[in-house]
Every structure is written in C-alpha cells, then in structure tokens.
Amino acid sequence: MRYNKWIGMIAAGTFMLSACQREEVVPAPGYSTEVIAFTSPYMTRSTALRNDFNPNDQVGVVGYCWAMNGDVNNSDSEWDTKKVFAQPDMFYNEPLTYTEGGLWNYNHYTNTHVEGSGTGLCPWYENEDYTYSFFAYYPYAKFGDQSTSMVDDGVMRNYKYGEIADGKGKIYITDEKTTGDPIIKYRLPHEGESASSDKLDWEKVPDFMLTYKIDHRKADGAVSLEFRHLLCALEFEVNNYNSFPVDVTQLTFSGENFYKEVIVKGQESGYSIGDTRYSGYFNLISGEGDALSIGKATVDSEGNLIPATEKLTADKAENLIDLLFITDALGKITDTKGRCGIKIAASSEAFTGGEITGGNMEISEMSFTAGVKSIFSINIVGNDFILQVRSDNNWIDGNVNEDGHGSNDDIRFE
Numbered sequence: 001m002r003y004n005k006w007i008g009m010i011a012a013g014t015f016m017l018s019a020c021q022r023e024e025v026v027p028a029p030g031y032s033t034e035v036i037a038f039t040s041p042y043m044t045r046s047t048a049l050r051n052d053f054n055p056n057d058q059v060g061v062v063g064y065c066w067a068m069n070g071d072v073n074n075s076d077s078e079w080d081t082k083k084v085f086a087q088p089d090m091f092y093n094e095p096l097t098y099t100e101g102g103l104w105n106y107n108h109y110t111n112t113h114v115e116g117s118g119t120g121l122c123p124w125y126e127n128e129d130y131t132y133s134f135f136a137y138y139p140y141a142k143f144g145d146q147s148t149s150m151v152d153d154g155v156m157r158n159y160k161y162g163e164i165a166d167g168k169g170k171i172y173i174t175d176e177k178t179t180g181d182p183i184i185k186y187r188l189p190h191e192g193e194s195a196s197s198d199k200l201d202w203e204k205v206p207d208f209m210l211t212y213k214i215d216h217r218k219a220d221g222a223v224s225l226e227f228r229h230l231l232c233a234l235e236f237e238v239n240n241y242n243s244f245p246v247d248v249t250q251l252t253f254s255g256e257n258f259y260k261e262v263i264v265k266g267q268e269s270g271y272s273i274g275d276t277r278y279s280g281y282f283n284l285i286s287g288e289g290d291a292l293s294i295g296k297a298t299v300d301s302e303g304n305l306i307p308a309t310e311k312l313t314a315d316k317a318e319n320l321i322d323l324l325f326i327t328d329a330l331g332k333i334t335d336t337k338g339r340c341g342i343k344i345a346a347s348s349e350a351f352t353g354g355e356i357t358g359g360n361m362e363i364s365e366m367s368f369t370a371g372v373k374s375i376f377s378i379n380i381v382g383n384d385f386i387l388q389v390r391s392d393n394n395w396i397d398g399n400v401n402e403d404g405h406g407s408n409d410d411i412r413f414e
Helices: 079-085
Strands: 006-007 058-064 089-100 103-105 132-138 146-153 155-163 171-173 183-187 211-216 232-240 247-257 261-265 277-285 292-294 308-311 321-323 338-347 355-362 372-381 384-391 411-413
Touching: 058 171, 079 211, 132 183, 155 183, 171 411, 232 247, 232 292, 247 321, 292 308, 338 384, 355 384
Parallel strands: 006 384, 232 372
Antiparallel strands: 006 411, 058 089, 058 132, 089 103, 132 211, 146 155, 155 171, 171 183, 183 261, 232 308, 232 321, 247 277, 247 292, 247 338, 338 355, 372 384
8 A cells, every 4th residue: 555646726716605696585475574584695505505495494593773872862873873872672582484485473572662473474564764774694493591791802701501412512602781783702612623533523613694674674674684604614526536446444634723713893894713612534435335436537539538426425315515614814724733624435346455544634724715615626646646626617736826817836744
C-alpha cells in the first residue's frame, strides 16, 4: 500500500444558494385583513442546504409594536427610532407552522395589549399608523423556563433558550423584557474535542436561517418572510476516469477548532461568531460494507472520455450528504489554530496491491461563504486522486487572483 499525491485545485468561487428559483405565492383565501398573517414569497429551490419548506416545518418569530417613552406613545414611529422603548409585545418565540402555498399558521398566545387575542391569529392594533417589526429564525426551538445571562459587546444580557428537536443544537434569544434589537444565537450540537477520535454526525446540523421585516403597517397586508442561509455547505462526488470499476472504501472529513456559534443582532446583514469551538471527524464512507461502487469510464461517439460519477448520499438514498459549517469574515471554517482535511482510499483488482490511499489533504486555507455550497469533486485518474472544487457549474484550477480568475499554480499534497 502506498500513498499517492493529492492535487488541490482551489475554486474562484462557489455555487450560490441564494440564486434560487423564485415562485410567487398567491395568498390563500380565508385570512382576514384584521389579523397578522405571514407568508414566504418564494420557496428555496436548492438541494445544497434544504429543499422547499414542507408542511409542518416550523420557524420561531419575535414581534414588536408597542413602544412607550414615559407618557409618550411611540408605537407609530419607525423601528430604529422606537426600538429602545420596545419589548417583544406581539410575539416572543412564537412558532409558525408552514402550510400549503407559502402561508404560515400559528395559534397566538395571550397578548396584553390587544383585546381578543389568545387563540387563533393575532389581530392588529386598531391604530393603523402603528408600525410592526418581526424577526424570525429556522428551525424552531421550543423554550421552557431555561434562562441565562451572557456578555455581548461588553453588555450583560438575559437570554431564554431551548433545544431544536432531535438534538440539532440550541437557540438563544434575548428575553421578552429586553428592549431594542433582539439577538438570536444558534449553537451547533457538536461536542467533539479531537479531530482523530471524536466522530461527528452531519445530520445533526440543520440549515439555520434568519429573516426580519421592520416598519410594517396593517395596510401593508400579510408579512412577507424571506429567509437567508447562515451556514455554508460542502458536498462530495467521486469521478472514476479509469477503464475499470473501483470501490471507494474510505472518505473522511476531519478538523480542529471549527466554529460552533453564530450570532445575529436585529437587522445585521452579517453575523458574529461566538468563542466556542468543536473538533472531530465525519466518516462519510467508512469501510467495505459502506463502500461506494463506481463503474468504469466510457468513451462517447466523439472519442471523449466520460468518467463514471457517483455523489455521496445518505444510506445509498437520494439525499445528498451536506456538511454545514459556520464561516468567519475570511471564509474559513476553523479559527487560526484549526486545521481540516480529507482522507480517501479506493480499491480495485487493477491497482497494485489492490488499493490506493490518499494522504490527508489539507484544505484549511480554502474559503467558503455563508449561503453557498461548494462541491468537492474527487477524481480517480490511474493511481492518483485529483481534487477539484466546482464553482457555478464551471471548473477553475489553481489559486484565485484578485480579478476572480484562477492561476495555474497547482497546490500539491504528498
């Protein structure tokens, strides 16, 4: 058994999730203009992170309107003016449940300012000049009595929190007595400390998303929620360029000091990263019983070599394996002390000794973007592994110049 060279080719960009197909939603009949209704104006058409919202999917929403400064009612002011006086009087971590046609349903809790609330949909205030602001996240986490205090930007704040169903991490939101922009935090569920010994479960990380809508009035109708992705996604496929079939018997993605917590304050277009980290490995292919069988390459009528291709899916099903990570301002998924890489092995009777093994391919210097998927395409050519990263359905070899074009300086890994 011998180690073969890895050739790392860094892509100039990545495949944009945000360029999803948009589908306008026609509101369903039956919703009164006297109650607050929520819609999503398009559905996410991306297989990289998540598909369309499905019926019974839930998001959590925080909503504001009432704002008193002493005896002065500022409820009709714009959010940036009145937020220092506003608490989440309309909704606090209210679960919205997705229904057909892009509509969200909910059963509102008792609101102290609006007569008749307590069941069904929440009515607007009678004063039609009042402005409303909403902040929502996906997926929903049910809050109990858990609370904690944390320092953010030098300020001690009180939070309530809860765990997402199936152990998919925790959501923290500044409590209902806090005025101003709400802070929403998502903390990944991974607890690993070692890249070599702590196995991680990629299915435990959901496609965390956020949205907000400020200065909405009753006359504006239903509240439109347009979500953005906060995590990046990594997908994998293997191409066999050989004239004989091969079995991929190992594919492991491992690393140290991955970011664990993403924090968004109010209308913030970006996000900040918490101090917590995790380490570990994702065993994407783990042995003979889990081997990925890939057929042999073919030649088309024009003499072009066409590789056999297989994408990594969960349990041999159609669901693609997506590793989701938090990225920093430089696009890295680990901090400055962290490292991450890929190991692979393949077997065939045609290989000398029956197997070829790639050493640990270091990808710590690659950059990624929130809301974007990168497809790692591992090519088996003879006895070598060649890695390429696909960008917008194109291949770009080498490093990336300031103009966005790739150079020819291949990075080789022994």
